[in-house]
Amino acid sequence: MKLLPVAFLYQDAGTEGNLRKVTFRPNPNFHAPNRMAEVFPHMQGIIWIDAKQHRLARLEGQIISEVKFAGGFLGHLDKGGTFTVKQAEVGPNHWDMVQLDVHVTGKALFFKTVNVHERELCSKFERIPDDMTIQQAADRLKKTTVAASNASLSKAS
Numbered sequence: 001m002k003l004l005p006v007a008f009l010y011q012d013a014g015t016e017g018n019l020r021k022v023t024f025r026p027n028p029n030f031h032a033p034n035r036m037a038e039v040f041p042h043m044q045g046i047i048w049i050d051a052k053q054h055r056l057a058r059l060e061g062q063i064i065s066e067v068k069f070a071g072g073f074l075g076h077l078d079k080g081g082t083f084t085v086k087q088a089e090v091g092p093n094h095w096d097m098v099q100l101d102v103h104v105t106g107k108a109l110f111f112k113t114v115n116v117h118e119r120e121l122c123s124k125f126e127r128i129p130d131d132m133t134i135q136q137a138a139d140r141l142k143k144t145t146v147a148a149s150n151a152s153l154s155k156a157s
Contacts, residue, residue: 003030003033003037003040006027006030007026007027007030007032007037007040007041008024008025008026008027008030008040008043009024009025009026009027010022010023010024010047011023011024011025013046015051016048018050018051018052019048019049019050019051019057019058020048020049020051021046021047021048022046022047022048022049023044023045023046023047024043024044024045024046024047024061025044026040026041026042026043026044026064027041028041035069038067038069039063039067039077042063042064042065042066042067042077042079043061043062043063043064044061044062044064045059045060045061045062046058046059046060046061047059050089053089053093053095055087055089055095056085056087057086057087057088058084058085058086058087059083059084059085060082060083060084061082061083061084062080062081062082062083063077063078063079063080063081063082063104064079065079066078066079067106074108074109075106075107075108075109075112075114076106076107077104077105077106077114078104078105078106081102081103081104081105081106082101082102082103082104083100083101083102083103083104084099084100084101085097085099085100086098086099086100090125091125091127096122096125097120097122098121098122098123099119099120099121099122100118100119100120101118101119101120102116102117102118103116103117103118104116128140
């Protein structure tokens with residue numbers, strides 16, 4: 001996250017409701033300091049920022065060119081991969097991720113295919129009492145997990 005201000009060039013793209021849209025594209029002067037940052041020069045997209053709370057509400061991006069790690073020796077990510085991250089205010093002044101979509105393909109060490117298609121949706125956030133003990137929280141989590149499993153089984157029937 002610390003590299004985002006220097007890894008990309010940004011341009012205002014207007015507003016959507018109370019969200020400020022900003023496009024991003026690779027900064028040609030950016031040099032990745034580590035392997036994880038090597039993908040930045042190959043990404044572009046749009047960021048939506050909540051104008052009132054100055055929080056990241058949504059980020060959508062894509063890989064615009066093949067990403068080679070160690071010149072391709074360690075692997076590569078194919079052009080065209082996409083990602084979406086959405087955050088929302090799930091409680092008073094508390095923001096959390098509510099959606100993650102990642103679709104990326106490539107190769108690792110010549111032979112291993114990289115094929116990531118992940119979708120994570122988070123919902124039904126609920127505030128718990130401030131005085132809840134760890135044991136009470138664990139018991140509540142177990143009950144919620146069992147109820148969710150039972151609901152899934154009854155839908156499948």
